[in-house]
Amino acid sequence: MALVGKQFPNVTIDAMSEMGDNLRINILEEATKNQSKVLLFWYPKDFTFVCPTELHAFQEALAEFEKRNTKVIGASCDTNEVHFAWLNTPKDNGGIEGVTYPILADTHRHLSSILGILDQEIDYNEETGEETFSGGNVTFRATYLIDETGKIFHESVNDMPLGRxxxxxxxxxxxxxxxxxxxxxxxxxxxxxxxxxxxxxxxxxxxxxxx
Known part of the structure; x- marks a missing residue:
């Protein structure tokens, strides 16, 4: 279901700062209270392959986003502890050391479920009543641009092998x-x-x- 033109969900999620601080971030409030645009990008997993290239690419362009009054926020379903470990892993070892924007830790998959971006399928067997889950239960590479009123003005979703x-x-x-x-x-x-x-x-x- 397309979300463009609608308010971003009013959900508060755990997050990790580059300094190791445990945060609570509400994307809607980040936009409306700060009167700024927000770029929220989701990636499948910490400590993977394409993902660090994207996080570093957003970091390299961070000053350009700031010039445009736009806050960059990353997100995955990993925990804050895993985020912190990745933030402290050197770039030449596949880490994201040097990334300075916050990263959401949607470990309960609440926000990603609302957005409909999880790689998850549930098959139900009517005869046995058994449910079979397939997929990685992690997010695709979804990106949302939110304006100062909290309205989504762009959304896109890439399959996992495709960097942004x-x-x-x-x-x-x-x-x-x-x-x-x-x-x-x-x-x-x-x-x-x-x-x-x-x-x-x-x-x-x-x-x-x-x-």
Missing amino acids: NVAEYLRLIDAYTHVQKHGEVCPANWEEGKDAMNADRKSTAEYLSKH
Whole structure:
């Protein structure tokens, strides 16, 4: 079920800071109380393969997100203790030492279940009453962009082998901010500094004639 255009769930989750502090984070409140955008990205597991490349990629772009008044938060179903161990593992050993944004620990899978992003299937045998679970019961690579009102303006879900393109989320934030400020709509492949359009046929025709 698509969540774009809806409020992010009002759920508070355990989290770990880079300093080893146990936190409690509510994504909706992070956006509305701080009047900032939030990028929340989920990954399957700590101490895996593609995941550290993504966490470091978001860290490398952190200053760009901060320029856009956007807070970056990671999330998985691992515990705070596992997060802390990973944060203290050097980069050259597959760790995420140097990551400074918080990471949610959705160990009860409450928020990820609400979002519908768990790799989990339940088969029910009507004859025996037996339930069979399959899947890893961890999250896909889901990403949510939330605005200052707590509304989700972008969501995407990648299968586990597919790492994200961090630059695309910066582009989406730029586009949404442009819409907020100017009331214009952003055409395909729009980037900051390029022409946008009014939401009418004349503006579309003029844009297409120039590009």
